[in-house]
Every structure is written in structure tokens, then in C-alpha cells.
Amino acid sequence: MSKKISIITPTFNEEKNIEKLCSEISKEMSKLDYDYEHIIIDNHSNDQTISILKKIAEKDKKVKIIINTRNFGHIRSPIYGMLQATGDACILMNSDFQDPIELIPQYIREWEQGSQIILGQRSSSDENFFMNSFKDFFYKFINKISDVPLMRNTTGSGLFTKNIVDQIRKIDDPYPYFRGLLSEISSQIKLIQFHQPKRSGGETKNNFYTLYDIGVLGIVKHSKLPLRLMTFIGFFTSIISIMIATVFFFYKILFWNSFEVGVAPLVIGLFTIASIQIFLLGFIGEYVMTILTHTRKLPLVVEKERINF
Incomplete structure (x- = not known):
């Protein structure tokens, strides 16, 4: 019996990306000898994302959809999606194609070699210079003051075994700093370098507040x-x-x-x-x-x- 992979994709107003994303993930998984499910958790989109998702789900039963009652934010929703996974391993992928689909087989290969946590790490990016510089400074700063080593330039995309997902479930943190949470669970984290392209379509959901929220959350959760x-x-x-x-x-x-x-x-x-x-x-x-x-x-x-x- 083949192993099962759960792919988790959080969405909010991704009508320009979601159909292409589902198609690309389906094509990529068809090349691999694994059963899979694609769980898409939507944060109450107010564009055509939900109607597009329902049409996709009618045709492809491997696509599973969770629609939230409201927008629960960029931190809680993806983790909730992970906790609904039934696979032997769970892959978290953003819906804007800034996490390349080609990472999926690389994640799985490292998993089969024994790694329990595999994260994608930006080696370069097409984002603007100011944003890259700000993120680089933040990661250096938080690593200096954190009680646990935090992975620099990671987006949250990666593969996590069922055991790791179960550990996250036991911790039961309603508003976790995900990268720090992984470092608390294990020091053995495999990093895979990749070039981060620009967003494929639509508008970025990141703004000053979301970046501030992530930054302060990382500090208060993991530094005395x-x-x-x-x-x-x-x-x-x-x-x-x-x-x-x-x-x-x-x-x-x-x-x-x-x-x-x-x-x-x-x-x-x-x-x-x-x-x-x-x-x-x-x-x-x-x-x-x-x-x-x-x-x-x-x-x-x-x-x-x-x-x-």
C-alpha cells in the first residue's frame, strides 16, 4: 500500500491562482507513486475563490475544501489545515506560486531519507530589495535574541511527518509562531534552498501589520x-x-x-x-x-x- 501525502494550501482571495495551482499539484503528484489529498482551507474569500474551488472539488475528489466562517488570519488557518491531514506526511504550500511546485518531490525525497521536518529556504528572491532587506534583518535579529535557533528565510512551506503534526496538536497553541514552534519540537530540520519568484497573480496579503504581527509574535513566544x-x-x-x-x-x-x-x-x-x-x-x-x-x-x-x- 502506497504512502499518503497531504498537501495543505491556505487561500484568501486567490481567484487568479487557485485553478492553476490545483492543476499543477495534480500533475506533479501524478508523477509520483503516492496517494495524496489536497486540503484547501479558505479564509472566507470575498471574490470568486470559493465558487472556483467548489467546481474543482466536483471534478476532483482528491481536492478537499474547508471554508471558514470568517478570515482567521495567516497564522491560524494554515495550522488548522495541517491538523486535518490524514496522510503519513503533510506538505504546506502557499497558493501564490512563491513556493515552487517543484519543491514537492524534493521534500518527499528528503522525507524518505529519514528527515521529519523539511523546510524550503529562500536563497534568492524576486521580491523588492526593501522587503528582502527588512526580512533578512528581522531573521538575524530574532535569531540573536531567541531561546531556540530559528530558521532564516523560511516561508513556512515544507514537509512535516505525521509524528510532527501530532506534536503540534498536543501543544495546542491557539496563535503559534510556526517557525519557532518547529524549532521547539526538533533541532533536526532539513533545509532545501530555492529561488522565490514573484507572486503569480492577484495581490499580496502581506502588509506592515502582518509583518509586524509575525515579528512581535516570534519575539514574545521565543525570547525572554x-x-x-x-x-x-x-x-x-x-x-x-x-x-x-x-x-x-x-x-x-x-x-x-x-x-x-x-x-x-x-x-x-x-x-x-x-x-x-x-x-x-x-x-x-x-x-x-x-x-x-x-x-x-x-x-x-x-x-x-x-x-x-
Whole structure:
């Protein structure tokens, strides 16, 4: 009996890509001696994506569709799709062709050689220079402060064995940082280099907020350094404040008539301290929000409809 591969594709407003994607994956899998299912989880698209998917599912029973009741975001939906997989291994692929279909046989080959986690890693990209530079800086920064080594320039696309998927299920994190989660589970991660092309069609769903969300999530989930820095900053700021206050006090005592404190130093000092406090409170808020999200135990997604399951 041949092994089964589950391919997971999250979608949101991908009417220009989804039909071609399903066709290309079907062609690629027909070359391989494996049974497969293609699970597409849609984040309540408001274009023609859902109607196109339903037509595809009518013709191809290997295409299984989950339609969410609303847009649950770019983090929760793909992981929920993985947890529905029934295959011996699960492959996560984006729907915009920035994860080349040709990676599928490479993932499977590494899996057959014993790897349990295989990730695609960008060696180069057709994205704009600013975006590439920003991502490169972020990965270097988060690796410096993270408690676990995080894979640089990975998109989340890769192959994960049934055992790894079961481990993710046991962790039961309602809003995980996926790359960090994999590093927590195993240090044995195989990387496959690839060139990342431009999006095939439609508009990218990544914006400043989504990139900020991923960045902060990675920091608060996998690093204690920001909280430790807050303690050190508070301590050293207190020491410096006491030293400055002492100097000003003695100067005023010694040169009572000639030394004027003035308003400007006080205003600058107050604004500096207030800015530091607001910044640190913001970071504490991110940690509190993460704790709240975890303790509420909300589902990853809520389904509206399933097809071909």
C-alpha cells in the first residue's frame, strides 16, 4: 500500500491562482507513486475563490475544501489545515506560486531519507530589495535574541511527518509562531534552498501589520530577553536619575545664586522617561495579550463548510 501525502494550501482571495495551482499539484503528484489529498482551507474569500474551488472539488475528489466562517488570519488557518491531514506526511504550500511546485518531490525525497521536518529556504528572491532587506534583518535579529535557533528565510512551506503534526496538536497553541514552534519540537530540520519568484497573480496579503504581527509574535513566544532588558533598563535609568539629581542638588547648594536648573532639562528628562515607559509598557502589553490569547482557548478556526471529506 502506497504512502499518503497531504498537501495543505491556505487561500484568501486567490481567484487568479487557485485553478492553476490545483492543476499543477495534480500533475506533479501524478508523477509520483503516492496517494495524496489536497486540503484547501479558505479564509472566507470575498471574490470568486470559493465558487472556483467548489467546481474543482466536483471534478476532483482528491481536492478537499474547508471554508471558514470568517478570515482567521495567516497564522491560524494554515495550522488548522495541517491538523486535518490524514496522510503519513503533510506538505504546506502557499497558493501564490512563491513556493515552487517543484519543491514537492524534493521534500518527499528528503522525507524518505529519514528527515521529519523539511523546510524550503529562500536563497534568492524576486521580491523588492526593501522587503528582502527588512526580512533578512528581522531573521538575524530574532535569531540573536531567541531561546531556540530559528530558521532564516523560511516561508513556512515544507514537509512535516505525521509524528510532527501530532506534536503540534498536543501543544495546542491557539496563535503559534510556526517557525519557532518547529524549532521547539526538533533541532533536526532539513533545509532545501530555492529561488522565490514573484507572486503569480492577484495581490499580496502581506502588509506592515502582518509583518509586524509575525515579528512581535516570534519575539514574545521565543525570547525572554525583552523582559530581562526592561528590568536592566529600569535599574540603570534609576541609577542615572539618582546620580543626575545628586549632581544638580550639590551644584545648587554650592552655587545657589549663579546655578539655574531651568525648565528645558526637566521637560527633556520627563519626555525621555515617559517615552521609555510607553515603549516598555507596549512590549509588556504584547506579552499579556499572548497570555490572554492562550488562556481563552479559542478554536484555531470555525468552519462554515467542508467538501469531499
